[in-house]
Amino acid sequence: MNILLLGSGGREHALAWKINQSDAIGKFYIAPGNAGTAEIGDNIDINISDFKAIKSIVINKSIDIVIVGPEQPLVDGIGDYFLNDKILNKIPVIGPTKGGAMLEGSKDFAKDFMVRNKIPTAKYESFTKPSLEEGKKFLEKLSPPYVLKADGLAAGKGVLIIDDLNEAKDSLEKMLNGKFGSASSKVVVEEFLKGIELSVFVITDGKSYKILPEAKDYKRIGEGDTGLNTGGMGAVSPVPFADKEFLAKVEERIIKPTIEGLIKEKIKYKGFIFFGLIKVNEDPYVIEYNVRMGDPEAEVVVPRIKTDLVDLLKHTANNTLQEAVIEYDDRTCTTVMLVSKGYPGNYQKGKTIRNVEKVEDSILFHAGTRLSESDIVTNGGRVIAISSFGNNMQEALAKSYKNANIIKFEGKNYRNDIGFDLK
Ligand SMILES: Nc1ncnc2c1ncn2[C@@H]1O[C@H](COP(=O)(O)OP(=O)(O)O)[C@@H](O)[C@H]1O
Ligand SMILES: [Mg+2]
Structure with missing residues (x-):
């Protein structure tokens, strides 16, 4: 099948990397993509808020399924645009309709949804x-x-x-x-909740769901969780404090009532749900919903999915997710984000990235890169996520940090303490 993936970050490179491992794919397009996705499929340089441009790609390239990486096109109604179009309505979109995207697009709507569906959250x-x-x-x-x-x-x-x-x-x-x-x-x-945060992800076809590996991300620019907020400086999966008992509470108190709420309220939802959670004493509360995978959480969650992702997405499109079996890799996956000097404030782009070919024992997910003639150059604040597996967090992090040191570009910065608060 021919696939179109929308987005250009590390999350999209991670999804593309995993999709590319499936036997089921025919032609694979990423719009607009980055230097990393260019090695996997064909990048198409469009603005993903331009639904008409997306429609022409879908028609001209005979696309069979569209996967939406970031939230903006979902909140802008790309799901409904497809459903309401005579030609496009046969093409499944992985991502909710506008009604479902309101879970991220309006915090007031999300809170009200949680109260209506008795899902624990701050008052x-x-x-x-x-x-x-x-x-x-x-x-x-x-x-x-x-x-x-x-x-x-x-x-x-x-x-x-x-x-x-x-x-x-x-x-x-x-x-x-x-x-x-x-x-x-x-x-x-x-109300302020005091606890430790983590994220849990599911994929749903709107009636059934599969739980993906959980993750913890590191949002602040500075070590010890200090300084300004960023898009995310690193992540770890699994999360040691999210034991079986805790995750069972998450499923019973949060995931199930969310899916049942979507069904009851007739909200069409096919795609990923990101539950931003906080553990207060031993109990989970929802901080927020996102209607897509996280970034950089995808860079540690997606590698841990052993199941064929295209297969899961097909089940999602066909409303047969209940029949799917999902398997995870038990090992720990960590990611360390290399960022541009000055980020999350002003930073320069266009710096040549060197030594990518010298990286061993890690998977590189490009976040903000582009090709400039034969060079890969920086093209964003977050540049490359370095994901690694290990039998424990320390082992995985040692690989990520070894390669964080090997890759060079002017102004490279990264946090040296990902996972510092976990054992
Ligand atoms: N009720 C709360 N209690 C404690 N911390 C909170 C609460 N709500 C949000 N936060 C903190 O603020 C961060 C951002 O809030 P969130 O709702 O996730 O918004 P967004 O990700 O859209 O900026 C959270 O990750 C958390 O650290
Ligand atoms: Mg958040």
Whole structure:
């Protein structure tokens, strides 16, 4: 079958790498892709918000299935665009319709969905400009720190955690007055939960689901989880503190009611669900939903899936996921992200990346790279994820770090302490 994968990051390279191992694939296109995906299939340089351009590719290249990597096209309704088109509606899209993508596209919708479906999450209320004063009163009832979340997509920058009550009130006002543009015209104010975070992933055909390996990512730029937030500096799977008992609670209290909620509310959903969780004492709570795989979580989760991914995706498309069997690799997979100097602030692009051919014992997933004549050059803040397997976390990390040192580009930076808080 001919496959079109949308996106250009490390997540998409990891998905492409795994898809490419299947016997079932015919032609494989990645749009727009990066220098890593170019070695696997054909990159097509389009803007993935341009649904008409995607439609022409699907028709001209006889695509049989479309896999959507990032959230934006899903929140913009690519799923519905396909369903409502006479030609495209026969082509399955791996990714939810707009109604399902609201689980990520609107934090207020997601919270309300969790409350309706009795899924454990921090208590909250949502406010708009006319209800600013009520918002301030709600803040007075909470204890610090205060959690303020822009309702809409804000590229991972829309959540503020503030210790001081007056500062929190002030920030609420600024958010409602457009601090994050229209994304913060509504703000979710919620109770702060104290615990340790992890992510659990499923693939669903809308009625049945398969649980994928869980992961923990490292979002801050600085060692010891300090400094600014990034897209993610590394990840580890499995997560040692997510034992059988805990994961059973996640399935019973969170995964099952989420899928049942989607069915009950007639939300069409085929694709990945990312459960951003926090473990408070021994209990899981949902921090957020994402409607796609995580990045860099995909770079440790996807390598651990032993089952043919195209097979799983076909079952997802055909509503037969219940029949599928999923197997994982028991070993630990870690990834370390090489980033550009200055990231997550300003950084330069176009730096030549050297020694990629000298890497052994790791899998390189390109995040922000492109080909420039015969060179691979940097093309983003996050540049390359170095994923490795080991019998334990230390063994896997030793391989990732050996290769993090071997790969060279001007301004290379990475965190030396991925997994520091895990045993
Ligand atoms: N209720 C909460 N209690 C404690 N920490 C929170 C809470 N909500 C969010 N956070 C912290 O803020 C981060 C970002 O929040 P999240 O809802 O995941 O938004 P996004 O990923 O869209 O920026 C979380 O990973 C977590 O560290
Ligand atoms: Mg998050």
